[in-house]
Amino acid sequence: METLLGLDYPTLWFLVVGGLFAGYAILDGFDFGAGAWHLFLKKEESRRIALNAIGPVWDGNEVWLVIGGGALFAGFPIMYATFFSSMYIPFMLFLVFIIFRAISIEFRSKEKMLWWRKMWDISYSVSSIALAFLLGVVLGNVLQGIAIGEKLTYSGSGFFEFLNPFALLVGFTSLFLFMTHGAIYLILKTEGRLFAKMTKLLKKSYFLFLLFFILMSVYTFVFIPHLAAIFKSKLYLIIVPILTILSIANVPRLTNKHAYGWAFFFSSLTIALLMVLVAFGLYPNLLYSTIDQKYSLTIYNSAASIKSLKIMMIIVAIGTPLVLGYTIFVYKTFSGKVKLDETSY
Amino acid sequence: METEILARIQFAFTVGFHYIYPPLSIGLGLILVLFESLYLKTKNEDYHQLARFWTKIFAITFGIGVATGIVMEFEFGTNWATYSRFVGDIFGSALAAEGIFAFALESGFLGILLFGWNRVPKWVHLVSTIGVFLGSMFSAVWIVVANSWQQTPAGFHIVGKGFSARAEITDFWQMVFNPSSVDRLTHTWIGAFLAGSFLVLSVHAYYILKGKHLDISKKAFKIALFVATFFSLAQLFTGHKSADGVAKNQPAKLAAMEGHYVKNAPADLYLFGWVNQNTQKVNGLRIKGGLSFLVHQDFNKKIIGLNHFPKDEQPSQVNAVFQFYHLMVLIGMTLIGLTVLSLFYLVKGNLYEKKWLLRIFVFSAILPQLANQFGWFTAEMGRQPWVVYGLLRTDQAFSQAVSANQILFSLILFFFVYLLLFLLFIYMLNKKIKHGISDLEDKSKLSLNAKYE
Secondary structure: OOOOOOEEEHEEEHHHHHHHHHHHHHHHHHHHHHHHHHHHHHHHHHHHHHHHOOOOOOOHHHHHHHHHHHHHHHHHHHHHHHHHOOHHHHHHHHHHHHHHHHHHHHHHOOOOOHHHHHHHHHHHHHHHHHHHHHHHHHHHHHOEEOOOOOOOOOOOOOOOEEEEEEEEHHHHHHHHHHHHHHHHHHHOOOOOOHHHHHHHHHHOOOHHHHHHHHHHHHHHHHHHHHHHHHHHHHHHHHHHHHHHHHHHHHHHHHHHOHHHHHHHHHHHHHHEEEEEEEEHHHHHHEEOEOOOHHHEEEEEOOOOOOHHHHHHHHHHHHHHHHHHHHHHHHHHHHOOOOOOOOOOO | OOHHHHHHHHHHHHHHHHHOOOHHHHHHHHHHHHHHHHHHHHHHHHHHHHHHHHHHHHHHHHHHHHHHHHHHHHHHHHHHHHHHHHHHOOOOHHHHHHHHHHHHHHHHHHHHHHHHOOOHHHHHHHHHHHHHHHHHHHHHHHHHHHHHHHHHHOOOOEOHHHHHOEEEEEEEHHHHOOOOOHHHHHHHHHHHHHHHHHHHHHHHHHHHHOOOOHHHHHHHHHHHHHHHHHHHHHHHHHHHHHHHHHHHHHHHHHHHHOOEEEEEOOOOOOEEEEEEOOOEEEEEEEEOHHHHHHHHHOOOOOOOOOOHOOOHHOOOOHHHHHHHHHHHHHHHHHHHHHEEEEEEEEEEEEHHHOOHHHHHHHHHHHHHHHHHHHHHHHHHHHHHOOOEOEEEEHHHHOOHHHHHHHHHHHHHHHHHHHHHHHHHHHHHHHHHHHHHHHHHHOHHHHHHOOOOO
């Protein structure tokens, strides 16, 4: 098979897709986190500041999901088709919450009535929590594998099969991870009492995240042999979880030292490392079949043609510097503490 | 069967609803670029206020467009798994290009367009507005390319058989510039410009009638009228080119558009009519041999009829295709009539005294919207029973793993969510319009406590 930089094209595209979803988790992750905290903020002004902290960027962050989804469709159409149709209900719920989050941000501050704002505040926060949770649930199902039978088709049953114990554990882990991440983002963007409040809340989510992270890890080693086996067979991979733990441990250390920028960097790095962990857990599988390993979808049996992957590599090579360029420009324009003005939400 | 129908209803419903918004974003994007450029050029505060006002309306349409657009991307995988496997190799690169070139551009600069008025120099803001506009134009490019490939596949070969058959790309540029891409893209763009410019016409006609923001509204009306007139006329050409392409590449669709059944005979052009699918006759007002003339410039040339195709390769809803197509054309002609007449009065100098005409304009925003919907209904229903013309049938393309109950669940969910979305959209639009333009620059709003809109 043809290679580029010593890697074959499906592997390269696996890295591209992984990178895009890691980017999405880091970027929209703090939006979800900020949204999840929304109802914990009691004052109207605090809520508006928190909302405007993500105001100019959440939409751009969401684009990473669109690009990631497109990249998955483009590079691994077979996996995309099987995966999305297997996870029908969670994806439909995900879409509805994506819509509610968007319209809540958009419409909340457009009316003065208390009931109106309360209603959108609740909708905004519940959607953010649900999205953070559902992302974890879907990831949990991917890690654990799903019942793929013959003809690449899901043969599981039941409306709520996606809500299994492991998926729930991953769901809570991702929720509290994003809440930690979002809390640090809000700390960076706020001042005064709101700032002080977020530093307190950060500790709570951090503790809950650690708790679920440990539970999830233990569960993996006891109940999911195919994942455990990967780390037993390749002992050097243990470096990744160790780095992850070091990165997580850095977050409270740095917040205590008031180095919030660095704390944010390390919460982002933690998310990235967890995605690396996921990548090692999967590769070369994309969807592990719980029925029979021979039905598993790998990066090879579900990839697009090499020609198509090559074309898309060119698209990515041209597009990425552009995207990074204007992303940095936008973040620079709106850097610093939130100041409300007449254009704010 | 039930799953297929439900999946089709859900797709049609979600994409039809989605398609209210992107054309508005593209069209309003163009208008925003014009207003803001004029402001920078003339330093006239009116244009600044117009740009600010329309940015707010743009924000609402854009937000709903993005949210409902993500649904579309996911739905390919959730509801059309077999289709996704079949076209992934081709469709995927178009979708990836859309995401990375178009969507990222548009959403990246959106933050500055909406919130950057006080943060960046004026020219940077204009560049951002142009960025958002171009991004939305590029989005249309890739989506129309993907859809056009479904109508007129090119630059591919089929690999594998039966269940595992799929189209693999052989020539990227042939795929991008497949026979119908360019004609359909220009037709789609112009449809979007009309949707945007007519919304502007409608709102400012309302202000003029109410005697509100008179000067500023006359300026805006004039600009939007130029845009609308130019593009309503241009739409004639792109429409004709598109139909020519259909005649060449998708004869069954063309035959359905005019209810032309006879295997190989001169075909008539109906001004309006009703297709009886049992008797294979059309009742209506026709120009004999008109379709032959439009296609071949000869009233007696033969055109392939529906009966040329086996029964199971004909579109099943011939009358619906016929009606949607004719309604679209009728609306297109109405738009030309309205704009040309208005331009005539404008030149004569008495346009703003024609209250009846302005009253029509108030309601005219709905017309391009309907034409856009009807046009897509014609295109998509006319392609049936194929989802990829000649290659993959719709009844083989849906997700086998998804049950009818699951789709029913999501369909009901989307119905209520979109109903809410639509009501909110209308409510907000109405509120912004009622609220008016001029107090945007009210400096008192800049103090922190008075910042509620």
